[in-house]
Amino acid sequence: MIKLRAKDISVIYHTLDGETEAIKNLNLEVKEGEFLSLVGPSGCGKSTFLNVIAGLIKPSKGQIFIDDEEITKPSNKIGYMFQRDYLFEWRTIYKNIILGLEIQNKLNGDNLRMVEYMLQKYGLSAFKNYYPRQLSGGMRQRAALIRTLALNPDILLLDEPFAALDYQTRLAVSDDIYKIIKNEGKTVIMVTHDIAEAVSLSDRVVVLSKRPARIKDILEIKFSIKDRSPIKVREAPEFKDYFNLIWKELDIHVE
Amino acid sequence: MLNENKIEYSKEHELFLKNVKKRKVLIVFTQILILVLFFAQWEITARLKIIDPFLVSQPTRMLKFLIKLYQNGELFRHIFVTCYETIVGFVLGTLIGTVFAVILWWWDFLSKVLEPYLVVLNALPKIALGPIIIFWVGNGRPAIIIIALMISLIVTIISVHAGFKEVDEDKIKLLKTFGASKFQILRYVVLPSSVPTIISALKINVGLSWVGVIVGEFLVAKEGLGFLIVFGGQVAQLDVVMLSIIILSIAAYIMYILVASLENKFLGWKN
Ligand SMILES: Nc1ncnc2c1ncn2[C@@H]1O[C@H](COP(=O)(O)OP(=O)(O)O)[C@@H](O)[C@H]1O
Ligand SMILES: [Mg+2]
Numbered sequence: 001m002i003k004l005r006a007k008d009i010s011v012i013y014h015t016l017d018g019e020t021e022a023i024k025n026l027n028l029e030v031k032e033g034e035f036l037s038l039v040g041p042s043g044c045g046k047s048t049f050l051n052v053i054a055g056l057i058k059p060s061k062g063q064i065f066i067d068d069e070e071i072t073k074p075s076n077k078i079g080y081m082f083q084r085d086y087l088f089e090w091r092t093i094y095k096n097i098i099l100g101l102e103i104q105n106k107l108n109g110d111n112l113r114m115v116e117y118m119l120q121k122y123g124l125s126a127f128k129n130y131y132p133r134q135l136s137g138g139m140r141q142r143a144a145l146i147r148t149l150a151l152n153p154d155i156l157l158l159d160e161p162f163a164a165l166d167y168q169t170r171l172a173v174s175d176d177i178y179k180i181i182k183n184e185g186k187t188v189i190m191v192t193h194d195i196a197e198a199v200s201l202s203d204r205v206v207v208l209s210k211r212p213a214r215i216k217d218i219l220e221i222k223f224s225i226k227d228r229s230p231i232k233v234r235e236a237p238e239f240k241d242y243f244n245l246i247w248k249e250l251d252i253h254v255e
Numbered sequence: 256m257l258n259e260n261k262i263e264y265s266k267e268h269e270l271f272l273k274n275v276k277k278r279k280v281l282i283v284f285t286q287i288l289i290l291v292l293f294f295a296q297w298e299i300t301a302r303l304k305i306i307d308p309f310l311v312s313q314p315t316r317m318l319k320f321l322i323k324l325y326q327n328g329e330l331f332r333h334i335f336v337t338c339y340e341t342i343v344g345f346v347l348g349t350l351i352g353t354v355f356a357v358i359l360w361w362w363d364f365l366s367k368v369l370e371p372y373l374v375v376l377n378a379l380p381k382i383a384l385g386p387i388i389i390f391w392v393g394n395g396r397p398a399i400i401i402i403a404l405m406i407s408l409i410v411t412i413i414s415v416h417a418g419f420k421e422v423d424e425d426k427i428k429l430l431k432t433f434g435a436s437k438f439q440i441l442r443y444v445v446l447p448s449s450v451p452t453i454i455s456a457l458k459i460n461v462g463l464s465w466v467g468v469i470v471g472e473f474l475v476a477k478e479g480l481g482f483l484i485v486f487g488g489q490v491a492q493l494d495v496v497m498l499s500i501i502i503l504s505i506a507a508y509i510m511y512i513l514v515a516s517l518e519n520k521f522l523g524w525k526n
Contacts, residue, residue: 074434076434151433
């Protein structure tokens with residue numbers, strides 16, 4: 001079933017210096033429960049695309065449909081996670097996690113029980129009264145994820161969610177977050193510039209062209225091994241083939 | 256059993272802690288010593304007629320006057336009046352300034368339009384408005400408070416508004432993804448992120464407010480420390496002037512400490 005559909009999306013930014021065509025006639029369908037990655041050269045319009053899906057910017061042309069309904073403003077069905085966790089320093093972890101619920105006036109027993117349950121399940125219970133600066137990068141990212149999940153969105157938009165972490169932590173946290181997301185059965189659209197990350201997490205990888213972003217290729221990622229955890233699939237025989245394929249598609253040059 | 260929770264340090268670390276403590280004590284001791292020496296030499300040189308007590312007063316004469324003021328019940332009235340005017344001045348200056356900053360943040364068009372006017376008003380020495388204010392609101396306490404408030408108002412508007420604009424765009428974006436209204440963005444991100452800016456404005460305003468109140472009292476007052484200073488000067492009583500200045504310094508110091516301690520209270524999450 002199609003969860004999200006982007007139809008003929010074009011975005012042009014207007015500034016005093018001129019206009020920038022960020023996305024041109026982009027069409028994409030994302031299936032329910034799918035983990036989809038977008039890779040493309042930096043500045044090609046990936047974040048712009050996520051902002052359009054999130055209803056934060058209006059496309060110059062085209063429409064976004066979720067469950068066949070057109071969306072024009074931020075929707076409850078969408079949760080957005082950024083490169084940095086943006087936990088508020090002045091709020092405790094718990095207060096940060098319930099921020100979205102507070103804003104939407106949904107601080108009721110059911111939702112709070114759900115939050116408690118996730119805190120427990122994802123190992124943050126003991127830290128709920130800590131301030132963000134007392135937590136490690138990985139734990140902060142997990143807190144940011146629970147903050148997003150607390151609103152129970154169907155679709156998660158992840159914009160380079162692990163880019164701010166160092167390599168070791170990134171592997172562990174992406175594995176961790178992947179399991180949580182799969183566990184909760186969410187549909188995911190993730191932007192990354194890390195090809196290995198895209199291959200190891202995704203069901204499909206969309207390769208975008210230079211700006212203005214167009215779809216260059218879409219790859220189905222399938223592994224022959226049983227345990228499909230992001231760390232394990234890095235050892236699968238198909239892994240480096242996918243990696244090389246995407247590397248070639250991206251056509252990266254050092255100038 | 257009770258000692259179980261106590262952390263055992265190495266000898267070297269204990270020595271280090273001891274030295275740190277020793278140094279702290281030494282610093283406080285030296286600070287007090289400077290005060291004592293300063294007043295002692297003042298008294299001695301005055302008695303030996305090396306300096307003229309008529310021109311620079313003398314600690315014992317100031318003390319005598321202090322006791323006299325205390326006995327006729329005027330001491331605390333003067334201190335209270337001045338502190339009251341100052342506190343009202345900087346609290347109002349900070350509050351009203353922050354409200355204006357919120358208005359400018361809300362209507363960006365307005366803030367762009369008003370920008371040059373704010374710059375001009377900021378450059379203007381507010382004391383120059385003293386006579387106008389006295390003309391408008393009369394020769395009394397309201398005039399003093401308004402002068403104090405005027406001094407801190409514009410600079411508060413400008414600095415707090417600048418603080419609002421520096422709030423991380425991405426934090427605002429995060430709230431927008433939750434569907435937050437503009438008011439919620441103000442309440443949940445912009446104001447809390449700006450608490451440090453507002454507190455530092457408050458700290459600056461304490462100093463500005465003292466200046467405003469003392470000048471205001473010079474101009475119109477019948478009571479207060481500023482009044483005592485002017486009065487003492489007019490009747491050639493330097494004891495009164497010096498004593499008032501010393502009380503003023505102590506009051507200003509205490510007030511600054513109190514306001515600075517607000518910082519710890521509101522910014523607890525930093526430590
Ligand atoms: N708010 C904006 N105003 C003007 N130009 C923008 C704005 N946001 C992004 N751009 C431009 O649009 C292009 C795509 O940006 P972005 O979507 O952030 O790229 P990516 O996330 O793929 O690195 C870039 O050239 C960027 O400079
Ligand atoms: Mg980006």
